[in-house]
Amino acid sequence: MxxxxxxxxxxxxxxxxxxxxxxxxxxxxxxxxxxxxxxxxxxxxxxxxxxxxxxxDVLPVPAAETHAALEDTLGTLLAQHTELEALRARVAELEGEHATSRTVDEDPIAYTLTPKALDVADRLTALLAPTQVQRLDGDA
Known part of the structure; x- marks a missing residue:
């Protein structure tokens, strides 16, 4: 067209x-x-x-205003990028501390059990408890 x-x-x-x-x-x-x-x-x-x-065939765009607006936007984006990189470094640092100071067994999020899972764990403990006592008596 x-x-x-x-x-x-x-x-x-x-x-x-x-x-x-x-x-x-x-x-x-x-x-x-x-x-x-x-x-x-x-x-x-x-x-x-x-x-x-x-x-x-095209709409006019004032070049000077557009250039100034682009420079402002670029400056804002560069500042935000610098801030983002600092935040990413801080997250990596915190993740590194978390991995070294806490074992997986201590992680409450990874081991949050549902009520049904708790019930199954209790029944399993009750079932295995007599065998654990016998094993301990045999070691002594």
């Missing part, structure tokens, strides 16, 4: 391309109108009847 992005008509209206028909014709809506039904939009031919005085 080679339809321009923006059309200006003789009456001072600025029309932006907002949709395309099934056959590929561009549909334009007045600038500032974000939601416009297709049956209300105008084609380039319809706007030509009102007199097209200008068109553009």
């Amino acid at each position: 080679n339809a321009p992005l923006v059309l200006n008509t003789r009456d001072g209206m600025c029309w932006l391309r907002r949709a395309v028909t099934r056959d590929g014709a561009a549909l334009y809506a007045p600038e500032g109108v974000c939601a416009c039904p297709e049956f209300v939009m105008a084609t380039q031919a319809e706007l030509a009847e009102h007199g097209i005085v200008g068109s553009a």
Whole structure:
């Protein structure tokens, strides 16, 4: 499609391309109108009847403002990246301390048992207790 992005008509209206028909014709809506039904939009031919005085394939962007905004954003991102790296290093340090100062058996999260698992463990202990006593008596 080679339809321009923006059309200006003789009456001072600025029309932006907002949709395309099934056959590929561009549909334009007045600038500032974000939601416009297709049956209300105008084609380039319809706007030509009102007199097209200008068109553009791209929208202008002020370079100086964009460059300054990009520099500000880049500075913010670099500061956040530095902070993120410091936090990652601290997490790695804490994980290293955790791994050396605490055994897996002491980890309450890894060994939180459900009530059913506790019941099974109690029954197993009661079942094995007499054999443990006999084993200990035999060692003495």
